Amino acid sequence: MEDIDRQIVVLLAGDGRMSFTDLARETGLSVSAVHQRVRRLQKRGVIKGYSAVLDHEAVGLPLTAFVSIKPIDPAAPDDAPEKLAHLDEIEACHSVAGEESYILKVRVTSPGALEELLQQIRAAANVSTRTTVVLSTPYEGRPPRL
Amino acid sequence: MEDIDRQIVVLLAGDGRMSFTDLARETGLSVSAVHQRVRRLQKRGVIKGYSAVLDHEAVGLPLTAFVSIKPIDPAAPDDAPEKLAHLDEIEACHSVAGEESYILKVRVTSPGALEELLQQIRAAANVSTRTTVVLSTPYEGRPPRL
DNA sequence: GCTGAAAGGCCCGGGCA
C-alpha cells in the first residue's frame, strides 16, 4: 500500500462519511480514481467497514470498564470469546499476554448493571474477573498517522 | 431519546454509511423524517461523527498494547493526556480507578517501535508504565444493544 | 414531527487513454 492509499485511509478513519468528491480534492486525484481505490481498499479488507461514533453517555451507557479475565480451570479449552459473544455489553475482547488471558471492554448503564454483567461473564466462561472502572475518557478512537 | 432514535443510532453504529433510504426502510419512516432525526442526533452530539473501521495489520500497525501509567511524582499536577496527545500511536486514553491513573491503547509497527513509544511516554508525562501486549482480537467495536 | 416531491449533487458503472 502506498502513499495515496494511506492518505485515503487516514482521511476516512477521521471522517467515515467524507464524500468521494472531497476525498478527490484532498488527494489531488479524480473522483473516479479515488472511488476505485476505496473499493479496492474495502475489497482487500484494509477498510473493514464504517461506523458512527457515539456519545456513550448520551445513549445511556455512561459506565465503561475494562474487565480482565482468567480461567478458573487452566486445563479447560479456552473458548471464552465465543461463550461471551452473546453479551452485548461487551464492546471488545482482546487476547493478551500476561497474567490474565483476555481483556474485555464493557459499557453498561449503571454500577448495578456492571455487577450483574460480571456475574454473567464469570458464569458463562468459568473465569475470575478483575475490573478497572473508567472515570473519564480524554480521547478515544483517534485516527492513526501512517 | 426514544425508540426510533435508538434504532437509528444502533443501525449507524453498525454501518456508518447506511443510506437514508435504507435507514427509512428499516425504521418504517419516510426518508426525510429519518434525515431530520439523524441531523438532530448529530447536532445534539449523540452521534459524534463517523469513522472507517480499519484492519490494523493491513495498514501496517500489527502490534496493539494497553499501557497503564502511574505518575512518578504523585504531587505533580496530572495533565498526562495533554502531554501525550501529540503521540499519534496512542489511539485512546482513559482515566481509570485503581492503582494506575490512565490506561492507554496504543498501536505500533513493531516491538521496537513499542519500546521507543514507551520511552517517549515515560519522558513526556513523567510516569512509570505497565504494558500488556495484545496477542489477538476476537472482536472489537461491536455496536451496543440499547 | 411526518410526508412527499423536486432539484441538485453524488455514486458508480463502462469505455478509452
Added chain:
DNA sequence: TGCCCGGGCCTTTCAGC
C-alpha cells in the same frame, strides 16, 4: 492505473399537514 461521461440513486430542502 487514471480520466471522462452518463444514468440512476441518494441527499437535502421546502411547502403543507
